[in-house]
Amino acid sequence: MTIPDFQSLMLPILKLTGDQKEHTLRETINFLAGQFKLTSQEREELLPSGRQARFDNRVGWAVIYMRKAVFISKSERGKFIITGRGLEILNNLPKVIDIKFLNQYEEFIQFRTRRERDETHETNAVDSEQTPEETMESAYQSLRQALLSEILTTIKNCSPAFFEKLVVDVIVKMGYGGTRQDAGKAIGKSGDEGIDGIINEDRLGLDVIYIQAKKWDKVNQIGRPDIQKFAGALQGQRAKKGIFITTSSFTKEAAEFAARIDSKIILIDGAKLSQLMLDYNVGVNLVTSYELKRLDSDYFEE
Numbered sequence: 001m002t003i004p005d006f007q008s009l010m011l012p013i014l015k016l017t018g019d020q021k022e023h024t025l026r027e028t029i030n031f032l033a034g035q036f037k038l039t040s041q042e043r044e045e046l047l048p049s050g051r052q053a054r055f056d057n058r059v060g061w062a063v064i065y066m067r068k069a070v071f072i073s074k075s076e077r078g079k080f081i082i083t084g085r086g087l088e089i090l091n092n093l094p095k096v097i098d099i100k101f102l103n104q105y106e107e108f109i110q111f112r113t114r115r116e117r118d119e120t121h122e123t124n125a126v127d128s129e130q131t132p133e134e135t136m137e138s139a140y141q142s143l144r145q146a147l148l149s150e151i152l153t154t155i156k157n158c159s160p161a162f163f164e165k166l167v168v169d170v171i172v173k174m175g176y177g178g179t180r181q182d183a184g185k186a187i188g189k190s191g192d193e194g195i196d197g198i199i200n201e202d203r204l205g206l207d208v209i210y211i212q213a214k215k216w217d218k219v220n221q222i223g224r225p226d227i228q229k230f231a232g233a234l235q236g237q238r239a240k241k242g243i244f245i246t247t248s249s250f251t252k253e254a255a256e257f258a259a260r261i262d263s264k265i266i267l268i269d270g271a272k273l274s275q276l277m278l279d280y281n282v283g284v285n286l287v288t289s290y291e292l293k294r295l296d297s298d299y300f301e302e
Contacts, residue, residue, distance in 0.1 A: 005129035006058035010097040017082035029059045048137045061131040069108035151274040163215040173280035209241045216248035224253040234263045
């Protein structure tokens with residue numbers, strides 16, 4: 001089954017705490033994962049940030065929201081227990097507990113008012129199935145995708161000479177090519193057929209990487225013949241490593257051919273190149289940044 005949204009976890013959590021015993025967050029996560037019959041793959045699914053499991057995040061926020069509504073309360077460090085209010089609600093056994101249900105209680109309303117001052121955002125958030133972190137990450141991914149599209153369009157409109165410079169900047173930022181000056185001299189200076197440049201794999205020059213950079217203004221994809229030509233050029237140099245970079249994309253046949261030959265050829269299409277530029281800060285500026293922090297329970301331990 002799909003991973004339940006965090007509001008769907010609230011009633012099962014309250015039922016779990018109905019035994020009036022203390023429970024830890026990890027215990028609750030494991031119990032609910034079994035109750036909802038989640039697969040190991042579903043349990044390991046991460047948020048886009050890659051820093052936390054999606055299911056763990058949703059259980060954590062469900063617990064926080066129910067604490068703010070005083071259905072459960074903290075006991076010892078890292079543990080929580082059902083409150084009198086929680087027991088009363090459990091005895092009446094509502095069909096569902098969600099944000100709308102929690103909004104009956106003044107403590108929760110005050111919590112939400114502090115978090116969300118904008119009335120429109122508050123209305124939309126009530127029906128959201130995402131945790132606050134997931135909402136932030138969704139917004140981030142939307143902004144990222146829009147920027148990636150803008151980067152790719154700009155790359156396709158730049159001159160061939162600038163494209164070579166761009167390729168050098170990306171490769172150096174990734175840690176290849178030695179110095180920027182060395183890499184700049186190497187790219188675009190090779191006269192070998194099918195090879196646009198040669199760079200050091202590391203600053204010591206223990207190995208070299210051959211590069212083919214093709215700025216493709218057309219919608220045509222790079223096909224297998226282009227990769228075969230590049231592979232042949234590598235063999236002529238007794239080289240085993242190459243990077244084929246294009247503003248276009250590669251056909252399935254081209255990718256399959258590159259994957260099965262002895263030479264290691266990495267294919268970087270326009271979409272991947274845009275991602276590398278964004279991730280390594282080439283051609284983009286930092287507008288602002290946000291830090292997401294959590295309470296350090298260990299600090300408050302007495």
